[in-house]
Amino acid sequence: MSPHLHLHLAAIGGALLIANVVAHEHHDDKIPEGEGVSPDPIDSALWIHILIQIVAFGIVFPTGMVLGIVRSRFHVPLQTFGAILAIAGYFLGHAHGGRQFAPNIHASFATILMLLLLIQIVFGIYLKLHWETGIHARVRRYAVMSHGVLGKIMPVVSWVQMLFGGITALGFCRADHTGQCLAHFIMGSAFIGYGITLTILLLVGQTWLKRTGRSQEFFDSLLIAAWGCVNTFTEHRWGGPWVKNDLQHTSMGIVWWCAGLLGIWLSRKRDGRPKRNLIPAMVILITGWAMSAHPQGLMLSTHVHTVFGYTLMAAGAARIIEIAFVLRDRGSVDEEGDGDEASSWQYLTPFLLCASGFLFMGATEEQMALLSEAHVSHVSYILILYSVAFLLYLFVAMLLNLYASHAWPLTPAPPKHPDLPNGAPIANGHLDRRMRDAEEFELEGLMSDDEDGVKHSQST
Helix, strand or coil: CCHHHHHHHHHHHHHHHHHHHHCCCCCCCCCCCCCCECCCCECHHHHHHHHHHHHHHHHHHHHHHHHHHCCCCCHHHHHHHHHHHHHHHHHHHCCCCECCECCCHHHHHHHHHHHHHHHHHHHHHHHHCCCCCCCHHHHHHHHHHHHHHHHHHHHHHHHHHHHHHHHHHHCCCCHHHHHHHHHHHHHHHHHHHHHHHHHHHHHCCHHHHHHHCCCHHHHHHHHHHHHHHHHHHHCCCCCCCCCCCHHHHHHHHHHHHHHHHHHHHHCECCCCCECCCCHHHHHHHHHHHHHHCCCCCCHHHHHHHHHHHHHHHHHHHHHHHHHHHHCCCCCCCCCCCCCCCCCHHHHHHHHHHHHHHHHHHCCCHHHHHHHHHCCCCHHHHHHHHHHHHHHHHHHHHHHHHHHHHHHCCCCCCCCECCCCHHHCECHHHHCCHHHHHHHHHHHHHHHHHHHHHHHHHHHC
């Protein structure tokens, strides 16, 4: 690594430290009593801050994370560029005029996020120095592990901070609205995370899933049961009166853990082999039906919740069709191969889960009141939320394709044997392609060692 790059990375780390030291408190003299923001408009500096941080934490860093996983030479330059953007955006966030903000979670969490970024930069510099002797041999192993874990956590932490930013910009989720906001944003993010996880397992995770000896529904049911237990005991203040939708939320939690236990039991055959089942899909469908009939105070909110429920029901129905009719209880469409082929139908459930997550996050009381006052129709609003879901799913698919194209480059199909029926491939064509690649890599290393030994003996 060149000394100039060392200096550049060190300068980035120093700038992060300075940013945390010189960050000043925002003025709040124009904020009305009991409000979270002043009535002033958002100025250009703050808009630029929002745009830069979305690009840095929402696009550049996740892409750099994937490049780091596949050990691409573009990992360091891209993450360096992202760090420069993040630092510039951080300073702009403390240098804006216009709208004023009361003390908020976005400002507090920004310090934590930037400290995580600083730690990542320190780990990156240390690993690029390639100190591998003495005590560094032991330290490096933990540094590599920590750098990888933090890198994979950063997209999740960045997502949380971007949500905090949107909430803070509008002055939402304060006082009595906090609990309702937490429910919508946590559950909505959970649906989006579930959809992304299903996509990861669909496109690049089938080999791992086979190695665990468990079916997809085992993990789904386990998560549903755990989440149901949490909902059962947190949606109502036990000992107090039942208010609003407490009973519906609590009963939904009960359904989840009951169904989750059944799904876990049905996820294995008598001989211990993994087995597909429809219980998680049924839970999604039932939850969608319940949410579509959720009583609301505004007509706009009723329409949005109804479409959210229908979208969730469609995700559950699509999953049932996928398992029962598309896959016919198999793990994937090409279970005999390496499992990296996917039917076009299999993309439907993960996308609908992502869309339902955005719909639920966009249906809080304050958001619905703001849109109703602006006379925004539910059709326009829902189409915008679906558009955002399409863009997010496109980005996820692009990142997974980037990972797969580097981790498992496409190889020519094995030749067909002319003497076998229908030109079936020869027996070794059924071997796992990824396992063959690993064996070839190991054999290549052994052959190079043997060649070196032969050359050495001939020279002596």
